[in-house]
Amino acid sequence: MNEKDFIKLDVEEIEAVELSDWEKSNIEKSVLRSTSSKKDALKKWKWVSVVAMLTFIFTSSVIWLPAVANRLPIVQQLLKSNDNPQLQVFSDYATIINQIDESNGTSIELAEAFFDGTIVSVSYEVKHEEPINEPPLFWSGDLEVNGNNLDVRSHQIIKKNDDTWIGMFTARISDKVIDETINVQWRPKDFKGIENTTLVEGLWNFQLELTPTGAYSKKVNIPFGNEQYQLLCNQITAGKYITTLYFEGNLDWDTEFLMVDIQDNLGNIYENVGTTTIKSDSGRVKGYIEVFIPDPSIRTLVITPTIRIIDEKTLERKELVPLPSINISLG
Template structure:
């Protein structure tokens, strides 16, 4: 079917899932909406794995069906109604528009953005197999970033019709000495997709390779420290980009605390002076080079709401035995940041 035929379709007559009128309207916006953005430079090169000890992968992908499938256009909008952090994704992300078909499944990467710390990729799937209500990429085939020594993150896949799904992956690569590059080279080679509602698993041969330039942001040096009950927490920086707000931090815990509780992980409650809630007890990625005594990490969330003049960041330490046998929470004093006028 051509793009013109797609555009001439009566959306209300499509054979879709049983959805609400609001959801129908969202799908209709995706089919009819047009965008224009600066294309991204695609690189066809090997990329080393972001997982320590994993093998490097070389991927090649070529633009084909992706730019001709209206349901794939602006995938992020299927998620942005639920996640305020994706509000500006469409405007500042790069068009990837790559697709490959293998064993009855077409995988299509729509857009991606690199905010200097985190990478977000939107993609879509069209399949002739019945995966049911929910499906996932079979582990451990994650996104590989050249030069990274590790990574953390997650993804979600949402069903939008009997044969189509949209996905969103957000991950944070970690580089030696926290030296984040201006350009990241990414490879994604999923080997199989599995159903979460039946026993179906389909293997295939998909491989994508592309690069992203870092978004420019305004960096605020903070270096504010709060301390309580053997935990020393320093908020180092806040970076404001067009799509996100990123905080970096370092924490140190005492030997006495680690002897009793071998894990100490911060989560955050982040609000502003207007009452907007950005983070409600969520954490981000990080690394420790000395078994948890010190921990360097990042957490990101959406852009700051207009009119806010202060950002309130409260760290809460979750210290545990790692065995599920018990944990406690240590609330640290909130750190109040005056925002630029």
């Protein structure tokens, strides 16, 4: 049995120890940006709902399998009592890396990495010489692909023992599909807690090459909205990991947010779908919607958009404006 075969173990036959409420709470709250300045980041990005595609992989019903934990790749240690198709995608297609670097008494192992043509995900383990008393919820440093800096869009981390934490982060490389091998360099400098306090610092350096599993992109021209809000879905990009719907429109970036409900042609309802909006110099906004499609027979998505209007000073909701539904063909 190889490493990836462990994911197929029947968890009903293994004695499981459930994570503490504290750990579950921190997992659910750990969708953080990897940036040292949250204020600067807010000038460029805004998130609505749960943006991180990996959030639901690690929330609720997470269990430890102590008998096999030390023999498994890191992400495969983050198993659920029920099957999770997106976690299975990572398990099936991730490259085993096992690079270790040590700095200032802390070792980091870059364990697995996955690249589907647009998205990169990396799992890792941080082991400190002394106990880390609070979760290192995000890291600062450089993540580069082919020499270009990337923003980390989602980050999950949980406690393995007193001095060891295991985590995973995901970054979007491009809105265009890359069909060739990429060079990835990850150079974390420190790990910070929820109050932006430095918990661990050093200088680590990892370099690797990743070959895409394959994705496709197509231009579309699907308008949606009403007389007040004119929006357009202009591109679809789909890989094994995520399907992304790109849009643009005349939203006020400071006070108006696009929210969506999604249902597919098989009747599946997608919850906690994230919408990311990017401020544009033209006065319009651009953005994208990320959703995991679990079944290749799913060919149509029904998108029901809503505009959430907030007070710019208090950030409280002022109004919800429902918009007509649209159909998006994935074929």
